[in-house]
Amino acid sequence: MKKTNNIFKYGLFLFLIGIFSCSDDAAIDTKPVAAFSVNETEVIEGNASVFTDLSFDQNGSISSWDWNFGDGNSSTEQSPVHTYDIGEYTVVLTVTDNTGNANANEFSKTIKVVEPSTATTEPTKVWVFNLPAKFESASPAVGDDGTVYIACSAKNGPDNMFAIDSGGSLKWSYATGDINRSTVSIDDNGSIYVGSYDDNLYSFNPDGTLRFQFDTGSNPRYNGAAFASDGTVYIGSQSDALFAINPDGTEKWNFPAGGDFNATPAIAADGTLYVGNTDDFFYAINADGTEKWKSEFGSWTACATAIGEDGTVYFSGEGNNLDPTSGGVLIAYDPNDGTEKWRVGRTNKVSRGGPVIAPDGTLYLAGQDGKLIAYNSADGSIKWSYDLLGESLVTPAIDNDGNIYVGDESGFFHVIDPDGNKKWKETQLGSRVWSSATIGSDGTIYVAADQSDGTGKLYALKTNATGPASSGWPMRAKNAKHSGR
DSSP states (O other): OHHHHHHHHHHHHHHHHHSSSOOOSSSOOOOOOOOOSSSSSOOOTTOOEEEEOOOBOSSSOEEEHHHHHEOEEEESSSSOEOOSSSEEEEEEEEETTSSSSSSSSSEEEEEEEOOOGGOOOOOOEEEEEESSSSSSSSOEEEEETTTTTEEEOOSSSOEEEEOOOTSSSSSEEEEOOOOSBBBOOOOSSOEEEEOTTTEEEEETTSSSSEEEEESSSSSOSOOOOEEEETSOEEEEESSSSSEEEOSSSSSEEEEOOSSOOOOOOOOOOSSSSEEEOOEEEEEEETTTSSSEEEOOOOOOOOOOOOOOOOOOOOEEEEETTTOOSSSSEEEEEEETTEEEEEEEESSSSOOOOEEEEEEOOOOEEEETEEEEEEEEEEOOOEEEEEEEESSOOOOOEETTSSSSEEOOOEEEEEEEEETSEEEEEEOSSSSSSOSSOOOTTTTTEEEEEEETTOOOEEEEESSSSBOOOOOSSSSSSSSSSSOOO
């Protein structure tokens, strides 16, 4: 507004009065000038407006502030915070100096408060890191020091595994023997793991030196390693087996099944491993590698499993061989014997994402029907459904305010509030987002997107989040390290 520029004119005018209007006795007492800034002039409903006082007095000091927020409320704080209902409001500040003079100028700002569905503000791009190839279910992981690790589908020579510092600069990179379509994960000691199409699981030290590579017999695809509390590493592959690997890279045991282990496992507090297979069965595997139970879910899956606070196991996949009317399924299992507590269908496939769990127990699952759906964990009933702008093959992520982050196959990235409304304007990051978002400890959101020229970009984004949800199962493989427990 032009009124902001008038501050300096008033200040100069009053300053000159103070210089040229002096008598032998005393200078003229000038009036103060009112001014303030606000964090946003267009505010999403529920977000606070933060006002910062910028007022001054040429020959004295400001002693009191009188804020009229325009909605019938006021404040006498110097720099108040106020939350509005939807509408448009004119905020006026009146100040008084130490001699009782009120401000000489009139200063105001207009605040517009909008519904989340009409939000026009996109997440801020803190930095963007360019990569040589696209991503296919390769999601970033974040270490304790803020380093971001991600792999891509480059092959035949170029580096395809990257470590990027919290400021967006390359720390190190490495070339595995083939493309990587695996989510990076980090164990309790800070070692980094990624599966490659050269059939190996790679383990790196934080400085980028190779610890070991383990031959899984065929390529790990669409999944990621998970870690037991004793340091055992679990990874599946297309060799129709899931491997338990000692921390030194030697094999502990392997569990054979009738199809590929493309899915990412989850580990319960008692050490039981839960994971889906493309042989149509979902497996519970004991820590010694024996089968605890299995249950037929449908058909194909590469989804990540989630575990609720009460131990209930949640799993998604394609379900059309059991129910021709259902392309995808979400199932809640009793962890003790594999009994289905409930099962719900989706109109299209749910093949490469997986559910997440909010602190209040709400489940969120995106699918190839182009929807993000919120479910009651008690019975699988739908709380709400949100239309994305394309199919989705990723696991959502939940921040500490309950907002949900999810990408789609049209290249858009969405932020939805816990009631199913648009929280931030969707932003197009590329031609496709097939990377699940990861939320760092400071609230930075990391997500990768394919570009139309065959390359990829890793984005660091900021919203109002200050961290991930503090409980539940808020992102793929539970946390920013993707530890799976």
